[in-house]
Amino acid sequence: MTMSLPADLWPDVKPDAARRLMYAAVESFAKVGFHGTTTRDIATAAGMSPAALYVHFSSKAALLFAISRDGHERTLEMVQRVAGTDGSPVDRVRLLVERFVEWHARRHVVARVVQYELEALPADEYTTVAALRRRIEQVVQSLIADGVKDGSFTVPDEKIAARAVLSLGIDVARWYSERARKTPKALGREYATLVLRMLGSSAQ
């Protein structure tokens, strides 16, 4: 694994061969995209023959969907967990940004696939994933709206502000690498400071 993927991805995927295929696929999808990745690339990297992929997944696109759906579900769980915490809107947005940015930095290989390889999904699968994305956005928007309502935040347009907050996290997936100067956690903290300022909070 040249990109040092976390060893704890997809713990429930069985058998091990299927998981190995997902590891191989996510790496290549992140590097050269879905269309730039051949089934032979994936199989070779997983130490198998190309036909083995079809024992575990119905198609190359099914592999992509498995990765994309799981990544979106993880992200949605994360933002929902933040939304379920006690605390002021400021505390919650701070925590949200820390967690969101940290996830995209630590998981930048997966995140790159999750954020940028949507077009390659077949239509039904795309619909599933798009719904998850909308829910993530809605959680972020409602956290910001809470802050506006209680006077902690002042933004000209809540939707654009939420979009900007998401953008900062999502773009981390594009640029972050192991050679980055900041750890994912440190980056998350720093970005949270920037975001709270952006939202007009005096508590930073």
Add this chain to the structure above:
Amino acid sequence: MTMSLPADLWPDVKPDAARRLMYAAVESFAKVGFHGTTTRDIATAAGMSPAALYVHFSSKAALLFAISRDGHERTLEMVQRVAGTDGSPVDRVRLLVERFVEWHARRHVVARVVQYELEALPADEYTTVAALRRRIEQVVQSLIADGVKDGSFTVPDEKIAARAVLSLGIDVARWYSERARKTPKALGREYATLVLRMLGSSAQ
């Protein structure tokens, strides 16, 4: 042109057939990526045969490079023009963000290729483009550093702040579409407000 590309791209490209190929290519590259685009896709969309592409460009990748290099050069010119204006650091960063965001919104098809299709460039071409990217980043960093120096901005880490500013603009290329509620100009203005806040400026 299904994605309503601006009619004024690449005015110096001659003959017209070469320009038509670039229009066809940028649209498909933006939609399905370089690897997802075949020479037949490009040629058909340009009303030619696949062999015609090779009259004007030495390879499919040469087409990508032409688009990518020009997009980066346009962006660099833009940020350098802003850096060359009179005005306070706050004014210049405001203008920078307005222009950068506006460019990525208005030109989101080209920008998508410029920002996200780097990996497909051959090594030498990538080196050329990467150098342009670094120069763009340096201009942005120096504008922010000017503001820190004169006390208009306070940021924990100038590089991360510059990265965040660039991220906001770059990610516009990913999400912006003709159905967006804001015009590129309005979006640029709003993002400028958010960025100046983020940088800790009281002048917004």
Add this chain to the structure above:
DNA sequence: TCCTTTCCTAAGCACACGCTTAGCGTGCGG
């Protein structure tokens, strides 16, 4: 008008690609 250059097209080449099929080996359960 003639010649040269430019701009194409149609056809084809040498591979590559996603996927299927036949067969084999291994492990498990009765």
Add this chain to the structure above:
DNA sequence: CCGCACGCTAAGCGTGTGCTTAGGAAAGGA
């Protein structure tokens, strides 16, 4: 032990891909 299910592999299929080549048409210049 035997039979079955599972997990593969090797080989191959049908189609697709980037690119080349031969040839023709059109445009421009002398």
